[in-house]
Amino acid sequence: MAKLFSYGKVDVEIFTIEIPEWGVWNLPVKDREQLKTIILQQLPEDQPLKLVDLLLKLKISPQKLLGALQSLASAHLLKVARLKSNPEAAEEVWLARNEVPEAKLAMVGPGAWSYNPQQLAVRQKYLATLHTTAAGEAEPERQHQEQQRLKEQLAWQEKVLAELFKDGQAMTREELEHALGGPILPKVKTPVLRLISGRYALADSPAAWQDAADYVTKKGPLSYDEFARKFRIHGGLLANIRSGKEITPFVVLPNGYITTSETDAGKAELAKRRIRARLKDKLAQIYRDHPFFTLGQIIEDSEQREEATQIIKADGAYRVNINGVGLWTSPYPHDPRFIAQELKRLTGQHLEAGQGAEVVPLTWLASHSMTVSEAADKLRLGEDDILNLCELDELSSFRLDGNRRLWRDEVREIKYRPDLHKTVKRATKLNTLEAADLLGTTPERVRRLVREGYLNAVGEIETEGGRMGILVRRGDVQAIKERFPGIEHEWSLAARQQRRESTSAQRKEKLPSGKKRPRRAVTAPPPVPGPVQLDDFQEQAVKAALAGKNVLVAAPTGTGKTVIAERLIEAVMARGKAAVYTSPLKALSNQKFVDFRNVFGHDMVGLVTGDISINPYAPLLIMTTEIFRNRCFSEPKGLDDVACVVFDEIHYLDDPDRGTAWEESIIFAPPHVKFLGLSATVPNIQEIADWMAEVRGEPVEVVVERNRAVPLAINWLTSEGAILDEDEAREYIEEAVKRRVEERRAERQAAREDEFARRGRRWGKHGTHRSRKSINSH
Numbered sequence: 001m002a003k004l005f006s007y008g009k010v011d012v013e014i015f016t017i018e019i020p021e022w023g024v025w026n027l028p029v030k031d032r033e034q035l036k037t038i039i040l041q042q043l044p045e046d047q048p049l050k051l052v053d054l055l056l057k058l059k060i061s062p063q064k065l066l067g068a069l070q071s072l073a074s075a076h077l078l079k080v081a082r083l084k085s086n087p088e089a090a091e092e093v094w095l096a097r098n099e100v101p102e103a104k105l106a107m108v109g110p111g112a113w114s115y116n117p118q119q120l121a122v123r124q125k126y127l128a129t130l131h132t133t134a135a136g137e138a139e140p141e142r143q144h145q146e147q148q149r150l151k152e153q154l155a156w157q158e159k160v161l162a163e164l165f166k167d168g169q170a171m172t173r174e175e176l177e178h179a180l181g182g183p184i185l186p187k188v189k190t191p192v193l194r195l196i197s198g199r200y201a202l203a204d205s206p207a208a209w210q211d212a213a214d215y216v217t218k219k220g221p222l223s224y225d226e227f228a229r230k231f232r233i234h235g236g237l238l239a240n241i242r243s244g245k246e247i248t249p250f251v252v253l254p255n256g257y258i259t260t261s262e263t264d265a266g267k268a269e270l271a272k273r274r275i276r277a278r279l280k281d282k283l284a285q286i287y288r289d290h291p292f293f294t295l296g297q298i299i300e301d302s303e304q305r306e307e308a309t310q311i312i313k314a315d316g317a318y319r320v321n322i323n324g325v326g327l328w329t330s331p332y333p334h335d336p337r338f339i340a341q342e343l344k345r346l347t348g349q350h351l352e353a354g355q356g357a358e359v360v361p362l363t364w365l366a367s368h369s370m371t372v373s374e375a376a377d378k379l380r381l382g383e384d385d386i387l388n389l390c391e392l393d394e395l396s397s398f399r400l401d402g403n404r405r406l407w408r409d410e411v412r413e414i415k416y417r418p419d420l421h422k423t424v425k426r427a428t429k430l431n432t433l434e435a436a437d438l439l440g441t442t443p444e445r446v447r448r449l450v451r452e453g454y455l456n457a458v459g460e461i462e463t464e465g466g467r468m469g470i471l472v473r474r475g476d477v478q479a480i481k482e483r484f485p486g487i488e489h490e491w492s493l494a495a496r497q498q499r500r501e502s503t504s505a506q507r508k509e510k511l512p513s514g515k516k517r518p519r520r521a522v523t524a525p526p527p528v529p530g531p532v533q534l535d536d537f538q539e540q541a542v543k544a545a546l547a548g549k550n551v552l553v554a555a556p557t558g559t560g561k562t563v564i565a566e567r568l569i570e571a572v573m574a575r576g577k578a579a580v581y582t583s584p585l586k587a588l589s590n591q592k593f594v595d596f597r598n599v600f601g602h603d604m605v606g607l608v609t610g611d612i613s614i615n616p617y618a619p620l621l622i623m624t625t626e627i628f629r630n631r632c633f634s635e636p637k638g639l640d641d642v643a644c645v646v647f648d649e650i651h652y653l654d655d656p657d658r659g660t661a662w663e664e665s666i667i668f669a670p671p672h673v674k675f676l677g678l679s680a681t682v683p684n685i686q687e688i689a690d691w692m693a694e695v696r697g698e699p700v701e702v703v704v705e706r707n708r709a710v711p712l713a714i715n716w717l718t719s720e721g722a723i724l725d726e727d728e729a730r731e732y733i734e735e736a737v738k739r740r741v742e743e744r745r746a747e748r749q750a751a752r753e754d755e756f757a758r759r760g761r762r763w764g765k766h767g768t769h770r771s772r773k774s775i776n777s778h
Contacts, residue, residue: 035060035068040077040097047104048081048096051120055127062127069095070117080119083111093122154185161190161202170199170207193233204236212237213249213260221257221265272307279308283315287332291339291361292320292346294327318362321399322347329365333358349398351407362400369398369405379415381424388427389414391458426475429458435477439484446472454480454487497743498719535560537705542567544701545644545676550692552650552677554685555705561678565646566599568676573604573619577643582625582665584652592648593622625652625661632668639670650677653688667695675700 042057043049055065072078079096094108098115105113157180164171164179176192177183184192191203196215201207212231216222222230228238240247241258251259251266259266279298286293299308316331325347339361340353351368375395376383386406389395395414397406414420432443435455439446449455450470459471480487534542537553538560545551545568555561569579581596583589586609593607593614606618608627628645631638645665653662666675675692682688689700716729724732 032064032068032071035064036072036077039065039068039072043078043095043097044100045097046100048094048100048108051093051095051122052127054095066120066122069120073115073117073120076115079105079113079115080117081105081108081111081113082119083109093120150185150187154187154189157185157188158190161188161192165190165192165202165205168202168205168207170195170197170201170205170211172199176200191233203233208234209237209247210249213262216250216258217260217262220263221253221259223257227258275304276307276311279304279311283308283311287315287317287330291330291334291342292327293330318401319399320365320401322349323396323398329361331360331362333360336364339364349407351409365400365405368408369400370408370411372404372406375406375411378411379420384429385424385427388429389424392423392427394423394427426473426478428474429471430474430477431461431469431471435472438474438477439481441484441488445488448491449480449487454483493743493747494740497739502720534563535705537703538564541676541701541703544703545674546571548674550675550696550698550700551703552679552682552685552689552692552700553703553705554679554682555703556708557680559705559708561680562595565648565676565678566596568644568646569596569600569620572643573600575643578619578621578641579644579646580628580642581620581622581646581648582628583622583648584625584658586624588648589622589624596620596622625665626658629661629665629668632665632670636670639673642670642673644674644676645669647675647677649679650688651679651681666692671696 038058039054042054051069055062058065069078069080073080077098079098079100081094081096082091083094084091094111096105096113160180161184164176171179173194192200193203193208194200195208195211197211199207201211212234215230216227224241227241231237237247237250241250241252244252246252249261249266251261251269253259253265253269257265259269261267261270282298286297290297295305295308299305312328317328320327320329322343327346335358336353336356339359340351344350353364370378372383372386375381375386379386386395387404390397390404390406395406395410397404399405417423430438432446435446436443446455447470450457450472455472455476457470458473460468461471463469537555541551541553541564545564551564553561553564565581569581572579581592583592589607589609593605596605600620603615604619606615606621607613608616608621608623625647647662647665650662653659669675675696677688679685685702685704689702693700714726716724716726716732718724718732
C-alpha cells in the first residue's frame, strides 16, 4: 500500500508490503519499480550492506532481486563493490546507497566502489539455497527482534519529541539529535519539520507559523491555493484562514491573497481597517441621531468617500434624492414625527406624520410613496404619461436608490381632478411628423419652430434612418396652433425680402456688357508626398501594438489615429492573421470599408453589418461593434485567426444604451485577441485602461496626445452661404435685426393704409344713401 509521509517540506511516497509469516520465499510485488523502492528502503542510509544479507532480509527470488539491483546501479542510485574481508575468505558483493560517506565504505574493506551493474554477477544458485542454511533459517527471528527494537525506539522518540516541543519553540538539528541520541527515525509519527531558518519545530506550532510568515513576508502576497500548497502541513493555520479568522501576523487581503503585517500591502490593509473601524463607530452614532445624513457628516478626507460608501451600503442604508437634495437613509428606526421634521428641514418636503412606533426611514418613505407602475395602475394611465406629468411638475417625485417614486398623497389628489386627462393629453410628447400633422405643415417647419424658440424640445428619439429626431409637447403645439399662420406669414415675407436682396446684389455684381471675365488661374499640381513621418504619440502607440500589447489612444480629431490602426493591421496581415475594425455606426463602417480598400486592396477587406455582407472571409473585416459582440457569443471558434480588434470611438463604452456592446466585446473576446481603442473624447482613459487590464488579465498601454493638429475655429454661416468671424457675425445680426424691425414697421404702415383705403371706398359707395334716412325711421 502507499502512504504519504511528510518530513519537513518534502513529501515522500513510501511503499509498504504486508509480509506474511516467515518461510514464504517470494515477496509479492507488482512491478520492478515497486521492488526498487522496497530495496532502497531496506538499505541503510549511512552504511553498506551485504547482498546476501539483503536477500535474506527481503526473502525474494534472487533473479528478480539482481535485476532490480542492476537497474538501480545503472541509474546511479546504488553503489556496488566485490570485496574480500580477509585473504582466506571468498569474494563478497556489498551494496551501498549513493549518499553513504566514503569513510563508511572504506571501513568495509579495500576495493573499488562503482555504479557498474556487472559487479552484481554472482552465482544465483548459491543465493537461491541460502534459505536452507543456518543463517537463512535464523534470519526471520533476527528480523523480528529488529522490528521490535525499532518499535520501541519509535515510541521512545515520539515521547521525547512531545516533551521537547511542548512549548511550541524551535530547536537546532544538533540539539534535536543530541536529545534523541541520533537522527529522527523515518517512521516517527510526530510531524517534525525543518524550517526555512534550518531549525526544527512541530507543524502548526507558533514557531512554524512564524517561519511561514517570514516566508510570505519575503516572497510577497500569495493566493490561498499557493499558500495551502506550500503550507498544507499546517492544518490548523489553513482552517483558521479558510474560516475567515486571521492568525497574527497573517493578513488576508480583499482579493483573497495572504500576506503579513510586515509587507507594504499588509500595512496598507491594516491602515484601511483602522480607518474603516473609525468610520463604523462614527456611522453608528450618526445612525442613532439622524434619520437622514450626508457623507460630509462622516468623512474627513475625500479619499475616504469610496470606503464610507461601501460601509453605508453594507449597513443597509439607501441613497435618496428629494427636491434636488441627496441624502442617505439611516438603517436604524426613528420616531415618525422626527423623520418628517428632518425631511422638511433638509429638503423642504412636508409630509404628515402621526404618532406611532419607531420605524426605519426607508420603510417610512416607502409607505408614503409608490413606484411609477403603481401610480400608473392607480390613475389608469401609462407609465410614460406619469413621467410626462412629473416633467410638467404636475406630480413631484424623488429618487430612491436610483428608482423614481411618487408621493402617495399627490397621486391620490390628482386622481380626482376633472382636467386630469386633458392635462395628460397636453403633456404627451410628439415627434416632428405628429406635430406637423397637428399644425397642418411639414416636419421641417416644426424643426424650424424649435430652432427659433417658438417650441421647446423635450427629448430625442431615434428614427428609422438612424438619425436622432426631436420631441415636442402636445400642449405647446396646441398653444401655438392659432399663432402659426401669422408665423408662416412672417417667414414668407422674410423669404421674399431675402430674394429681393439677393437679386439686387446679383445685379450689382454683374459685369458690364462686352467685358470678359478674367481667366481662372491655373494652379500648379500638388507636390508628390514623401514618406509619412509619424508623431511621437503615433510611434509610441504603434510600437506598443506591434509588441502584442493592448493599447488605448486618446488624441484630438485630425491627429492621425487611423494611421496607428493601419500599421497594426498591415503587420497582422503580414503574419497571415486576420484583423477586425469596429465602429459604432453603419455609415462610419461603410466609409472605413471604402478607405481601407484603397489602402489594402479590394480582396483584402470585407464589410459585415446588419444588412450588408461583402467579402465576409477577407483578412480585414469592417463591422459594427454589436456584430463583433454577437460573434464572440455565437461563433467564438471563428475568431481563432483574429489577432487584433480595433475599436473606433471607444468612448461609446459610456453610452447608457449601447455601451454594453463594447463592455461585452472586451470581456468575452478570446484571450489571444489584442485590442486597439481609438477615441478623441476619453477624459478618464486611465480608468478604462485599469478596468480592461483587470478583465483581460494583462496590462494596457495608454497613449494620450493633447496637441490639436487641426485647430478649432468658431465661425458663423449666413443664409446666403457667407462665412463670418465673431465681429462680422455680430454686425450682420444687428443689421438683420434693424432691417427686420424696419420691414415690420413698413408692413404695419402698409396694412393700415390698405385698411383706410378699403374703408374709404366702402364709405364713398354707400354714404349718400345712408344719409337720407331719417333717424326716427329706425
